[in-house]
Amino acid sequence: MRSSLKDLLDEKKILLADGASGTNFMEMGLEPGFPPDIWNMTEPQKPEKLHQMFVDAGSDIILTNTFGANAPRLKLHNAENDTYEINKAGAEIAGKVAEAANHAVIVAGSVGPTGELFQPLGAMTLQDAREAFIEQMRGLKDGGADVAWIETMSAADEIQAAAEAAVEVGIPYVFTASFDTAGKTMMGLAPASLNELDKALPGKSIGFGANCGVGASDLLVSVLAMTDADPEAIIIAKANCGIPVVKGASTVYTGTPDLMAEYIAMAADAGVRIIGGCCGTAPEHIKAMRQALDNYQAAERPTLDKIIEKTGPLISPVVSEKDGPKRQRRGRRRA
Amino acid sequence: MSDDEEEIILSELSDDDLVAQMMDDLYDGLKEEIEEATNILLERGWTPYDILTKSLVEGMRIVGDDFRDGILFVPEVLLAANAMKAGMTILRPLLAETGAPKLGIMVTGTVKGDIHDIGKNLVGMMMEGAGFDVYDLGINTDVDEFMEAIEKYKPDILGMSALLTTTMPYMKVVIDELKTRGIRDNYIVLVGGAPLNEEFGEAIGADAYCKDAAIAVETAKELITRRHNQIAH
Ligand code: B1M
Secondary structure (H helix, E strand, O other), X not given: OEOOHHHHHHHOOOEEOOOOOHHHHHHOOOOOOOOHHHHHHHOOHHHHHHHHHHHHHOOOEEEOOOOOOOHHHHHHHOOHHHHHHHHHHHHHHHHHHHHHOOOOEEEEEEEOOOOOOEOOOOOEXXXXXXXXXXXXXXXXXXXXXXXXXXXXXXXXXXXXXXXXXXXXXXXXXXEEEOOOEOOEOOOOOOOOHHHHHHHHOOOXXXXXXXXXXXXXXXXXXXXXXXXXXXXXXXXXXXXXOOOEEEEOOEEEEOOOXXXXXXXXXXXXXXXXXXXXXXOOOOHHHHHHHHHHHHOOOOOOOOOHHHHHHHHOOOOOOOOOHHHOOOOOOOOEOOO | OOOOOOEXXXXXXXXXXXXXXXXXXXXXXXXXXXXXXXXHHHHOOOOHHHHHHHHHHHHHHHHHHHHHOOOOOHHHHHHHHHHHHHHHHHHHHHHHHHOOOOOEEEEEEEEOOOOOOHHHHHHHHHHHHHOEEEEEOOOOEOHHHHHHHHHHHOOOEEXXXXXXXXXXXXXXXXXXXXXXXXXXXXXXXXXXXOOOOHHHHHHHOOOEEEOOHHHHHHHHHHHHHHHHHHHHO
16 A cells, blocks of 8 residues: 655654665666666566565565666666656556555655766756756656655765755655765765755755665664764665675675664664665565564664674775875965 | 965976976866976976876876775866876877887777776776777777777777676676677777676686776786787797
């Protein structure tokens, strides 16, 4: 059955989101370099099957197969003219599964980054990005998505553009960033700076947080910083299932169901309200997370030591100030 | 900038100081200063190759290290790469004129679905600096584009770059196509990009995995020599 994210958050203390799309689609035969979003039109049974597996494993929220379905990304595959249709279909496929479920399931319309750099570093303008996201979110909304799920962001500009688009389209939104570079996003955003950004964004987000990045431990550190800055905020955590390691000609994620069960308990202890997995998280991991959540006994906020003990060492930790640049400048240049 | 710091006049610096200053300016992404300093060194009789390796590449190495260590982030790295490119634009035609004998031809590109090109561009510049002709197919390159370019440019080396775990398997698609066409052994295939490793390079049938740009140049030279020797015998 369907519900709204707001209502479900009022009803339940912690919501379980779903796992990965890309890595699971590879299992279903996705060719490298091929955008799975296009399956919404050509092979809808594949995203439907994955949604169904996550719902059966106990997910309260499923993300549509539309992560890369914005025009700048689809353009790489000459599919930019189908942006609206791909998104609408994506939301409908997930909606069908949610409808038929015997528990309430939220359909979250996945909105990933354009993959382009914003001016002055690149060519993308805020206006262009906003328009791309509007087109995508119109499709998602018309397909029946309950919320726009802006994810894996790294630049404040791009989050701004997506939030403005959601307001324009009239769909509630959440946003998460990917903290993969020394505890920050690759563009240099720190986790707690999202708390500030959230206050400045148009409309009012339902929540914000961290996804993807580099492993469960690093992500826990990121969300701790957010709940630290504001214990009342609705924070989202979607961690990768361990880290990718190269095995022969393919890569595998190291996380086990047990590891993800440890992770979800610590995320809950950290005050996170919406928890799921990202790359490498298969239905079996979500199942283990569901069990862990159903048997969850609240404990203290996790310390860094506990995180490392339970889910492994940090992969890309914050660089402390004292290790900062040691370069001695040779005087200053003209401005 | 505080007022008591003195302004630096590049042309008044000694060679050593100028090179050190270039590294700072590269670090700060100061494109015009890099252009100016490159021209000054040329006027002073430096070879284009020395300017490239001793100031630009060395400066970029520092930027790369600080990026790896979480001191710099992507915006700073991109500005630095742009500044380097500006210097490189001045040096490129000169390298071609004055450069050592031509070592060979390389076709390069970032594979399909992937738009990361900073590393590939760096490798391309270094290869040019070392005496290779480089034909860069850009980002999001599919197997047909690689095949067309191979026919057109008849390279010695095919260099592919991928930064995503989801796109790196595409390198195998390209190598398999070479095999299907029965032309795999006509080319040296080099692969690179942060998520790759030696095991992966071997598994997909590349000739070598190159950890960084310097290693790419060394490997290219070595494999080209080996190949010439084989042909000679
Ligand atoms: C001859 O053949 C050869 C030989 C040697 C070769 C070679 C070829 N190619 C490289 N080498 C070697 O020599 C070079 C010089 O020494 C080296 O090249 P490198 O490229 O390794 O090194 C460069 C000099 C510097 N390194 C880089 O330039 C990459 C840096 C990081 C931060 C990075 C950047 C800059 C960007 N990104 Co992206 N990005 C990341 C990177 C994280 C990281 N810390 O590495 C990574 C690669 N990105 C990632 C992601 C996920 C993404 N990025 C994306 C976009 C971007 C930007 C546009 C913002 C920007 C690219 C700008 C550009 N013009 O290239 C998106 C991808 C879009 C797409 N379809 O490609 C997006 C998918 C984000 C999103 N969620 O949408 C991650 C990949 C994760 C994974 N498991 O695959 C990532 C590891 C960050 C992370 N999460 O930790 C060697 O590898």
